[in-house]
Amino acid sequence: MELINQHTKAIMEGCKERARAAGLSFTDESLEYIVTNRDLIELSPKVMIPTLYDYWVHDVEVLRGKGEYELYPHNPYETVINTRPPISFYNDNNPDWLNVMIFYHVLGHIDFFQNNLYFRHTWEYDFTGQALSDKRVIAKLRAEKGRWVDYILEFARSIDNLVGYHDELSPLFMAPEAATSSRLDYYFDVFLQVEKKLPVGEYLKEVARYNEAIAQNREEGERIFFAEVTAKYPEMEAHFAKSQNVKRVERRDLMKFLIENSEFLARDENQWMRSVLEVVRKTSIFFQPQIRTKIMNEGWASYWHEKLFLVDDRIKGHEVDFARVHAGVTSMPRVGMNPYALGMRLMYQLKENGDKGKTGYEFDRLSDREERKHFDAATGKGDEYLFKIRSNYCDYLFIKDFVDQEFTNRYDLFVTGKRLDPQRMVWQYYVKSRDANEYRDMVLASLYHPPHIEIAPERGEEGMLYLVHHFEGKQLVSEYIANTMVGIEYLWGAPVQLETSEALMEQPRGSSGREGVEEPEITWQRVVYTMKDKVLSRQVL
Amino acid sequence: MKDPEKYLEQLKAKGLDPEREARFREELAGTRQISTADRRGPFPDFSRGLYAWHDLAVLQDQERVPNPYQLHMKALDELLERDRQREKDGFPRKIRVGRLIKPGKGGKGKIVVVPSTEEEKFLHDPTIRPPGKGGSTGGSGKGEEGEVIGEQKVRETGEEPGQGPGQGEGEAHEMGASAYELGRVLTEQFQLPNLKEKGKKRSFTRYIYDLTDRNRGSGQVLDKKATLRRIVETNISLGNLPDPSDMDPTRFLISPRDKVYRIFSQEKDYEPQAMVFFLRDYSGSMAGKVTELVATQHVMIYSWLLYQYAGQVESRFILHDTEAKEVPDFDTYYNSRVAGGTEVASAYKLVNEIVEKENLAADYNIYVFHGTDGDDWDTGGDKSIPELVKILSYVSRMGVTIAEHAGTQWTEVARYLENSGLLRDKPDLLRMDIMHEDAEEARVIEGIKRLIS
Numbered sequence: 002m003e004l005i006n007q008h009t010k011a012i013m014e015g016c017k018e019r020a021r022a023a024g025l026s027f028t029d030e031s032l033e034y035i036v037t038n039r040d041l042i043e044l045s046p047k048v049m050i051p052t053l054y055d056y057w058v059h060d061v062e063v064l065r066g067k068g069e070y071e072l073y074p075h076n077p078y079e080t081v082i083n084t085r086p087p088i089s090f091y092n093d094n095n096p097d098w099l100n101v102m103i104f105y106h107v108l109g110h111i112d113f114f115q116n117n118l119y120f121r122h123t124w125e126y127d128f129t130g131q132a133l134s135d136k137r138v139i140a141k142l143r144a145e146k147g148r149w150v151d152y153i154l155e156f157a158r159s160i161d162n163l164v165g166y167h168d169e170l171s172p173l174f175m176a177p178e179a180a181t182s183s184r185l186d187y188y189f190d191v192f193l194q195v196e197k198k199l200p201v202g203e204y205l206k207e208v209a210r211y212n213e214a215i216a217q218n219r220e221e222g223e224r225i226f227f228a229e230v231t232a233k234y235p236e237m238e239a240h241f242a243k244s245q246n247v248k249r250v251e252r253r254d255l256m257k258f259l260i261e262n263s264e265f266l267a268r269d270e271n272q273w274m275r276s277v278l279e280v281v282r283k284t285s286i287f288f289q290p291q292i293r294t295k296i297m298n299e300g301w302a303s304y305w306h307e308k309l310f311l312v313d314d315r316i317k318g319h320e321v322d323f324a325r326v327h328a329g330v331t332s333m334p335r336v337g338m339n340p341y342a343l344g345m346r347l348m349y350q351l352k353e354n355g356d357k358g359k360t361g362y363e364f365d366r367l368s369d370r371e372e373r374k375h376f377d378a379a380t381g382k383g384d385e386y387l388f389k390i391r392s393n394y395c396d397y398l399f400i401k402d403f404v405d406q407e408f409t410n411r412y413d414l415f416v417t418g419k420r421l422d423p424q425r426m427v428w429q430y431y432v433k434s435r436d437a438n439e440y441r442d443m444v445l446a447s448l449y450h451p452p453h454i455e456i457a458p459e460r461g462e463e464g465m466l467y468l469v470h471h472f473e474g475k476q477l478v479s480e481y482i483a484n485t486m487v488g489i490e491y492l493w494g495a496p497v498q499l500e501t502s503e504a505l506m507e508q509p510r511g512s513s514g515r516e517g518v519e520e521p522e523i524t525w526q527r528v529v530y531t532m533k534d535k536v537l538s539r540q541v542l
Numbered sequence: 543m544k545d546p547e548k549y550l551e552q553l554k555a556k557g558l559d560p561e562r563e564a565r566f567r568e569e570l571a572g573t574r575q576i577s578t579a580d581r582r583g584p585f586p587d588f589s590r591g592l593y594a595w596h597d598l599a600v601l602q603d604q605e606r607v608p609n610p611y612q613l614h615m616k617a618l619d620e621l622l623e624r625d626r627q628r629e630k631d632g633f634p635r636k637i638r639v640g641r642l643i644k645p646g647k648g649g650k651g652k653i654v655v656v657p658s659t660e661e662e663k664f665l666h667d668p669t670i671r672p673p674g675k676g677g678s679t680g681g682s683g684k685g686e687e688g689e690v691i692g693e694q695k696v697r698e699t700g701e702e703p704g705q706g707p708g709q710g711e712g713e714a715h716e717m718g719a720s721a722y723e724l725g726r727v728l729t730e731q732f733q734l735p736n737l738k739e740k741g742k743k744r745s746f747t748r749y750i751y752d753l754t755d756r757n758r759g760s761g762q763v764l765d766k767k768a769t770l771r772r773i774v775e776t777n778i779s780l781g782n783l784p785d786p787s788d789m790d791p792t793r794f795l796i797s798p799r800d801k802v803y804r805i806f807s808q809e810k811d812y813e814p815q816a817m818v819f820f821l822r823d824y825s826g827s828m829a830g831k832v833t834e835l836v837a838t839q840h841v842m843i844y845s846w847l848l849y850q851y852a853g854q855v856e857s858r859f860i861l862h863d864t865e866a867k868e869v870p871d872f873d874t875y876y877n878s879r880v881a882g883g884t885e886v887a888s889a890y891k892l893v894n895e896i897v898e899k900e901n902l903a904a905d906y907n908i909y910v911f912h913g914t915d916g917d918d919w920d921t922g923g924d925k926s927i928p929e930l931v932k933i934l935s936y937v938s939r940m941g942v943t944i945a946e947h948a949g950t951q952w953t954e955v956a957r958y959l960e961n962s963g964l965l966r967d968k969p970d971l972l973r974m975d976i977m978h979e980d981a982e983e984a985r986v987i988e989g990i991k992r993l994i995s
Contacts, residue, residue, distance in 0.1 A: 057624065058659060148627060159663050295592060335691065338680035340592055417681035417691075427693040432685040433678055443678055447592045452664050476670050480980070481662035484634060504670045523670070535632060 002040050002051075005033040005091060009100060012315070016104040019309055024384055025112040030086035035093045041080075048288065049082045049090065052133035054280060055140070056154050081107045083114040083291070085127040098319035102326065105309045109302030112391075117297070119290040119395050121173045128287055135280040142273055153274045156488030157256070157281035162451040164282050165254030166289040185211075185223065187241050188230065196240060253456045255468070255489075256282045265494025274492070292449045293395045300344015301391055303331050307345070336417045336430055338444065346412055347403055348387060355386030373407075400444045406437040416443050452477060454499075466493045470501035472525070477501055486532035496533040500542070503528050635984065636660075753804040761803020768802040776800055816938075817906040818847055818857045819893050822875060823914035825863040825884040831979050832945040836913030837876050839943055839986050843911055844872075846990070856906075858896065862889035864919065868896070884917045886955060887925035894932050903936035910940040911993070916953025916976075923958025930964065934971050941993030944976045 005013070013033060020027075036044070046062035047053040081089035089107045091100070114120050143150045193199045193207065210229075215222035230237055260278050265271060291298070310316065310323060331342045354360055358378030367373050390399070409415070418433035434440070453471040460467040466489070470477065482499070490497045504523045527542040554563065625635045636659050685691050753763055758772075777783045777794050820840050824833070847855050859875035860868050866888040869875050893910060897903055910933055920926055933940060944956050956976055959965055964972050975989040 058661060148624075148631075152631070152633065155661075158661055162663050162665070333682035334680075335683050336679065336681045338592060343680075413682050413684060415681050415685070415687075416678050418678050422693075427695050429690045430681075430692045430694070431690045432681070432687050435687055440680065443680060444592075447679075450666065452666055454664060470664070473666075475666040475668070478665050478667040481660075481665060484636075484662040485664055487633060499664075 002034050002036050002090075005035055009033070009091075009097075012097060012100055013104050015315065016101060016108060016309070016313075019313065020105065020108045020112070020305070023305070023309060024388060025108060025305065027108065027111045027115050028086060031111065032086055032088045034088065034090050036090045038092070041090065044090070049080055049088075050084075050129055050132050052129050052136055053284070054132070054136045054154075056158075057151055058155075058158075081110045082129075083111075083120065083123055084129045085124075087111045087114065088129065098316045098322060099326070101313055101316055102306055102310050102323060105306035106302045109305040110298060112305075113294070113298050113301050116388075116392050117290070117294060117394075118174070118392055119170070119294055122169055123287055123290070132284070135283075138276055139280065142277065146273065150277060152491070153277045154281065156492055157278045159485045159488045160255055160259075161281050161285035163255040163454055164285050164289070165257065166286055168254060169286055182223065183245070184227070184241055187244055188227075188237065191244065192234075192237060192240060197234070255454060255456060256285075258456050259489075259492050263493050266492065278492070290395075293397070295449075296340040296344040296347075296396045296444075297391070297394060297399050298344075299341045300346075300348050303341045303345040304348040307331070333412060333414075338447065343444075344399075347399065347408065350408055350411070351390060351403060352383040352387050355383035356381055358382070360386055396448055397445065400441060400448070404437060404441040404444065409435065409437045409440050414440055416440055460500075464495045466495065466497045468497065468499045470499060472502040472527075476503050476525075479503070482530055483532075483537045486530065486537060487535055490532045490535070496531060498532075499530045501528060501530070502526065635982075753806055755805050755807040757803050757805045758799050759801060759803075761805040763804045765802045765804050769800060772800040772802060816847055816855045816909060817902055818844060818855060818909040818911065819860060819896075820844070820857060820875060821860045821862065821866075821889045821893070821910065821912040823863070823884055823886070823889075823912075823917075824861045824878055825917065827884065827917045827947070828915050832915045832947065835945045835977065835979070835981060835986060836943055838983075839989060840911060840913060841872075841876075842987065842990055843941075843993070846994070847909065860889050860892055862886070862892070864888060866892040868892065883919050884914070885920050885925070886912075886914060886918045886923075887920050887929055890926055890929035890933060894929055897936060907938045908936055910937055911943070912941070913943040913945065914955055915947055915979075916944040916950070916955045918954040918958075921954050921958075923955070923962065926955075927958065927962050927964075930959075930962075930972075934964065934968055937971060939970075939994065940972050942972070942974045943989060943993065944974065945979055945981070946976060947979050 004010075010033065013031070017027075017031075044051060046059040081087060091103070095103065115124065139150060139154070189208070193204055199207070211222075211226050214226040218225060256278060259266065260275050260282075266274050266278075307327060310327075316323065331339075331345050333339065333342045333346075356379075357376060358364065358380035359376055360382075361378075363378070364373070364376055367376060394402075415435045416433040416439050418431050420429050420431065421427075422429050450473075452475075453473065455469050455471065457467045457469050460469070468489075486497055486499060502525045505526055529540050529542060531538045531540070550563075628635055681691070683691070756765060756768060773794055773796055774783070774789075776797055778786075780795060782793060782795060783789065820843075822833075822836055822840070828836075844855070844857060857872075858868060859870075859872060860866055861875065861878055862885070864883045864885040869878065889912065897908065902908060918926065923930075930940075942955070942959065944953060946953060956974065959972075959974055965974055973993045975992045977985055977989055981989075
């Protein structure tokens with residue numbers, strides 16, 4: 002693994018200049034490495050971070066990768082990781098014109114990493130450096146504790162999707178001026194709405210009165226405001242005092258909960274396990290935004306590599322080569338869903354909407370189809386709008402807000418179904434729906450969504466950890482439950498229960514059973530799994 | 543469409559530089575063809591999830607490896623040791639054995655055996671969903687709602703180009719070395735029983751021609767390494783190489799006699815001694831894990847026999863629903879899906895026909911392994927049992943694996959096999975193993991012991 006040569010670096014710097022001029026923003030430094038295919042095989046299980054901790058499952062993956070490479074030799078040529086400075090890896094056999102395109106794509110990703118707010122918590126530190134020190138911690142522990150380090154790693158990783166990513170993120174967005182006293186919060190959020198059930202008009206009057214009090218006297222405004230409140234509602238203070246004593250139920254992140262509350266982990270001889278858990282938790286939280294912004298990130302990078310490449314003077318004569326590669330990346334498949342293609346088209350649509358001023362109230366108010374079609378306020382704010390979306394959205398909001406009928410019609414999108422024609426024994430792929438709502442639901446359903454599992458300490462018997470899986474129409478993968486719970490039981494040091502929902506299926510089976518002809522009816526039932534002494538039992542509620 | 547050859551001539555007439563012409567020629571000759579193993583069917587993107595797309599794969603249109611279950615032999619001993627230690631420490635085993643991947647078809651592909659494991663987590667199961675709510679992905683292009691935009695045959699016809707008759711003849715199955723290794727590991731690590739020597743058939747030889755003998759001065763293929771060695775020897779004896787650590791090949795003198803060629807020569811080859819028939823039920827009811835179990839077990843049995851017979855095993859693969867057909871390779875055998883009914887007798891009958899037609903019983907130790915979920919439309923075994931009896935007249939061992947679906951018990955096949963009394967009367971020849979659909983790896987190996995011992 003070595004840095005790219007000066008010639009290639011000069012190309013990269015040229016790309017940076019042009020990308021900046023177009024409005025992208027990113028740090029000055031970046032590292033580009035030339036890697037061999039072999040390096041890539043060894044890096045990919047570690048999500049391309051050479052300093053990530055060692056773990057035997059990664060070794061298995063590497064061996065697997067080598068086997069795959071033997072069967073399917075290939076030449077992967079680019080991949081980028083979000084760290085400070087950003088690191089990207091390249092194969093050494095790319096022609097210059099191709100590098101120009103790839104660099105733009107990479108710069109798109111880097112701009113996204115460094116400006117999208119879902120990555121906010123990754124901005125301030127160098128993750129590869131952090132990973133290196135973690136790796137050393139784990140190596141040191143392994144020297145002392147042997148294979149038990151790997152068991153703890155394994156158990157930690159089995160619950161690393163249950164980390165409170167949003168809980169980590171939200172405090173980072175608290176604006177200083179938004180800080181208000183808890184009394185004020187209680188008064189407006191709970192007292193007026195829950196206790197007094199004030200009509201909206203009255204409530205707004207009260208808000209206006211508060212604003213006025215603050216405007217007149219910045220320092221004392223709140224005190225003056227509450228003086229009047231107490232006159233009107235003498236019970237308010239007592240209610241407030243009472244509410245302060247009730248401990249707020251915070252959402253609990255299972256991993257953090259175990260680190261903080263497990264008596265087993267708190268024992269002197271087990272303290273070291275906490276550091277392993279911390280490492281796994283941190284790594285997981287670091288990578289959460291990647292998986293939540295797949296469509297946006299790839300769409301954004303593809304949008305910019307196309308835009309910037311086409312106006313780049315250094316690629317004269319390679320327009321056709323570019324078109325071939327680019328079309329392969331961003332063509333909409335007849336069947337399937339390519340995030341590069343989908344994301345890029347949405348970006349173009351939004352840019353156009355922004356340019357025409359189709360983003361405001363005036364446009365939203367229009368109901369006439371023709372008028373909507375031809376609406377053009379020529380505001381020219383497409384870029385500004387696009388950059389705003391790049392900063393503030395994740396895939397879920399991006400799809401939910403912007404995939405509309407106009408978009409699906411424009412690109413002829415539809416939901417594809419697959420069914421069996423039993424007479425002719427063929428699978429038929431058919432246009433299931435062209436309704437934007439169904440298309441949107443289909444995309445949303447395929448997004449990453451870890452199960453919502455909460456800890457309910459008030460349930461379950463003494464010392465037992467009780468987990469509640471909030472049912473969202475999907476059951477958990479049942480084969481994985483036992484081993485995951487073995488790990489949790491170990492970390493908790495006492496039995497664990499999991500309440501979840503399972504499907505009861507009426508499957509037509511037997512010798513005449515034919516796949517896919519009839520879809521099974523599903524009824525859901527609530528069950529509790531108990532893991533005690535590494536033995537799993539199941540009970541229907 | 544124009545005839546490409548003619549079109550090329552036209553282009554040439556207009557002026558075409560030699561490099562481009564060479565490239566066109568190459569395209570016409572088809573040598574630039576890439577493997578299409580992972581692009582089977584008209585809509586390969588259908589089952590591709592959102593997160594399967596990534597820069598590496600998309601920007602370069604890289605091949606995707608279709609089957610993630612693998613196992614690597616080199617580190618296997620070590621990994622198995624780790625797994626045993628796990629068991630001692632009180633945790634379930636995690637490393638899987640004996641899964642295969644294979645690109646390409648028609649015995650041209652390669653198989654690499656690598657280890658695999660799964661990291662269990664609480665995850666939503668996408669396969670279980672309310673009716674009408676899924677099995678769908680996106681798409682784009684023309685077409686009214688409800689319009690069929692493409693079809694794919696459920697049954698693979700198996701008529702691949704270039705798969706003429708005779709091609710499979712004598713060709714060793716490409717599982718080669720890694721399967722042999724797997725067999726060794728299974729025998730040694732899992733204490734599978736060694737095969738009894740019972741009336742091995744004589745092994746008879748035939749001659750083939752191969753590029754093995756060396757010849758100086760002339761021949762078919764230049765052996766570069768040997769040639770270079772000769773040149774160095776010549777130059778040392780000529781005193782042309784004063785310092786061996788500082789060679790200057792430009793000063794070498796080369797005698798015509800230095801050139802070493804490989805030439806075709808007669809080679810002895812041994813005919814395989816064992817013929818294994820793998821029979822798999824691929825009817826509609828065989829969905830999901832049952833198929834996986836049966837196929838895994840068959841891979842292991844195959845590997846084990848390969849080890850026992852030192853590579854001299856030939857295998858035949860038969861799939862059946864209500865009709866049986868022979869497929870050319872393990873890849874097809876493993877991957878074919880269908881959704882029809884079941885008639886076990888059809889497969890047995892096909893085995894008998896093949897054995898009779900090719901007179902296999904005289905020259906081979908014959909093994910038959912049949913995997914099914916136990917459903918049979920021929921509920922009483924009226925058709926199957928007579929065929930089975932016929933098989934038992936020449937077979938060295940027949941093993942029937944029944945992987946039961948959850949909720950079923952004592953399936954039709956199990957029942958009629960039991961009722962026929964054959965299991966009791968001929969325990970040396972016929973074995974049955976019934977396992978549950980959620981059986982683990984260890985159970986599968988246990989099953990092999992039961993079938994083979």
